[in-house]
Amino acid sequence: MGYMSDVKAVTKTADASAVVGRSRLKGVYFTNTATASSFTLRNGTTDSDTALITITTPAVAGAQDLLLPEDGMLFDSGIYIDVNDANVTSVTLLFEGGAAA
Numbered sequence: 001m002g003y004m005s006d007v008k009a010v011t012k013t014a015d016a017s018a019v020v021g022r023s024r025l026k027g028v029y030f031t032n033t034a035t036a037s038s039f040t041l042r043n044g045t046t047d048s049d050t051a052l053i054t055i056t057t058p059a060v061a062g063a064q065d066l067l068l069p070e071d072g073m074l075f076d077s078g079i080y081i082d083v084n085d086a087n088v089t090s091v092t093l094l095f096e097g098g099a100a101a
Helices: none
Strands: 008-012 016-032 038-043 050-056 062-067 073-075 079-083 088-100
Touching: 008 016, 016 038, 038 088, 050 073, 079 088
Parallel strands: none
Antiparallel strands: 008 088, 016 062, 016 073, 016 079, 016 088, 038 050, 038 079
């Protein structure tokens, strides 16, 4: 069995630097209102850093999760959560490496 690192979690309710340092995103859990919206995960610590993935929320209030396959998605400069509007009420990231901001 190979070395496995601990998976950590961080939750944010608005635009924010969520993870600092090199990390691998393993999963995302988010809650939203009944109005469709979106949020973007950026490689870095600001809203001007490179977007690596944009997730669109459904037009139904509730919660959704997204698990990334295999080794997940590499963010070599941290992870910034950039929400489109108040219809995204929280975003939880499951990650390895880095540290919660």
